[in-house]
Amino acid sequence: MSRPRNQNGPHRVHNVGDGASLDVLQRILAEVTQQNRNLLTALSSSADRVLTKAETAELCGISTDTLDRLVARGQGPPRTRLSPRRVGHRLSGILKYLADREAAGDFVI
Numbered sequence: 001m002s003r004p005r006n007q008n009g010p011h012r013v014h015n016v017g018d019g020a021s022l023d024v025l026q027r028i029l030a031e032v033t034q035q036n037r038n039l040l041t042a043l044s045s046s047a048d049r050v051l052t053k054a055e056t057a058e059l060c061g062i063s064t065d066t067l068d069r070l071v072a073r074g075q076g077p078p079r080t081r082l083s084p085r086r087v088g089h090r091l092s093g094i095l096k097y098l099a100d101r102e103a104a105g106d107f108v109i
Helices: 019-043 053-060 064-072 091-104
Strands: 080-083 086-090
Touching: 053 064, 053 086, 053 091, 086 091
Parallel strands: none
Antiparallel strands: 080 086
């Protein structure tokens, strides 16, 4: 027995008032929120902790390639030179960068 198709595709579209889909969305939101809390707790041992490019990209919710493009255009979080061949990003600078972007309405993480 196949499911009836609708205009939007082969799967059932849930109404906003559908209690089952609302429960699923709330569980997903709680899981994502907990993951973000865990990440921030792990990172916030010091506001001046220096994060790697991969950690910075994960915290910002973007890929490392996108982070590189933003930094190259002068639109990314501020970098800190650790050695002649290595750079990082201070957690305090990343959090300020994200807050500034959100306040400007550029995107929300």
